[in-house]
Amino acid sequence: MAKRSALRGYLLEEALAWLLRHSGYRLLVDYRQDDAELVGSGGALRVRGRGAVHQVDVLGEFAFTPAFSLPVRLFLEAKHYSTPCELEVVRNAHGVLHDVNENFMSHAGTRPRRRYQYTYALFSANGFTQSAQQYALAHQISLVDLSGESFTWLRNAIRIAAASLYSAQNAHAVARFPVTWMRKVLREALGTWPTGVPPLPVDTSAEQFKAAASVILAQFVDTLEQHAAAELLLGFPAAPFILPLVAEDQEQFLSYAEQCPDHAVRLRRSGQAATAEWTLSPREDEDAYRLAFKLPEHIEVWISGIEEKERQRILDIKQQFLSNITIYRMNGSSVRAYQLNYEPSELRPSPDEGQ
Incomplete structure (x- = not known):
């Protein structure tokens, strides 16, 4: 039987795949999409590594290849524990990532072979422990904290659906939960x-x-679709982390971004330490759209660590890590790139900013 936490994790992964449906990644779900790199077994998908094959529940391939890089594939793993995600989970992610990226050896014959750069994004509904964050930063594992207020509706929907599925499996004496069927x-x-x-x-x-x-x-899908205007965009700053940007209304963001794909923005922070959240809006028209996001907890703890230095530390983070944020989004079969810039004039303290 599946545990409640496992069911919540499965549902969260599929919800994230839906929320990220326009982020530039296409799902790989069948080994026949690439039988050189992927293995199918009992309906599950696995990726070949140098020393083993590794099961993957959600695997995406980026729609285009970044400059001076290999084609990019993303492992997406989600945890919905009642406590912060711990070091062991991140350590396992690093082991998988290292093994699959090492899977390129000389072989007989001259037939060309494609190669990919695998990356790993680990999402958690209740954040991460300090040791997990430090390890992920050292080994370039992207951690995404979904504990913020912007994701309350999603966490609640998942808890309700997972509890109902757990009760159903017990009521009908299901010895092994059919995860592949559910996905x-x-x-x-x-x-x-x-x-x-x-x-x-x-x-x-x-x-x-x-x-x-x-x-x-079906009820879970209906709940998600009631929030169809909400979209999770991936922001890529010049920093060792990615930003999960929640659009209150995706059409508002797209309308503005299509007209101004490269534009200046304002950044504001509310809350303290681990509970802090940020909002981003156009500098020239703050009501045009709003994107919400959280920074890694260790950064927020540092910002709030010394009260009299908090304002300056906020400005330092904006300048060093958030001055340029790139968003990729699929529009039909093409990829759009939007550049959000926190301009130098915005880096100076102003009366209405700092928190």
Whole structure:
């Protein structure tokens, strides 16, 4: 039987794949999409490493190759524990990442072979421990904290659905939860299953459980779609972390960004230490759109560590890490790039800014 925390994690991963559906990544769900790098086993997807094959629940491939880089693939893993995600999870991510990126050896013959740069993003509904953050920073594992107020609706929806699925598996004596079937159902309902890839022939023989779970999953999908205007954008600053940017209304952001793909923004911070959140809006028209995000907890703790230095430290973070943020977004089959700039004039203290 699946634990409640595991069910919450599965649902969170599929919800994130949906929220990130326009972020420039396409899902890889079947080994036949790349049988040189991927392995299929019992409906699960695995990636070949140098020393082992590694199961991956959500794997994305970036739509274009950055300059001076290999094509990029992203492991997306999500944890929805009741406590902060600990070091062991991040250490495992590093081990997987190191092994798959080492999987390129000389082989007989002259046939060219593609190679990829695998990256890892670990999402947590309740943040990360200090040791996990330090380890991730040292080994370039992206940590995304979803404990902020902007994600309350998502965490609540997942808790409700996971609790119902847990009760259903117990009521119908399901010995092994059909995770692959559940992912297939959600991806087809949410439209995240890749176009042109045949559905996997997976099902569950527990018919009564299937009927009950199908209703629960349909309700979960309906809750997500009620927030269709909300979108999770990935912001890439000149920093050792990524920014999960929550758009209150994606159409407002897109309308402005399409007209001004390179524009100046204002940044504001509210709250203290681990509870702090930031908002980003256009400098010339602050009501045009708003994006919300959280910085890594260790940065927020440093900012709030000495009260009399907090204002200056906020400005230092803006200048050193947030002065240029790039967002990639799919528009049909093409990729758009938007540049959000915190300009030098904005780096000087002003009467209405600092928090």
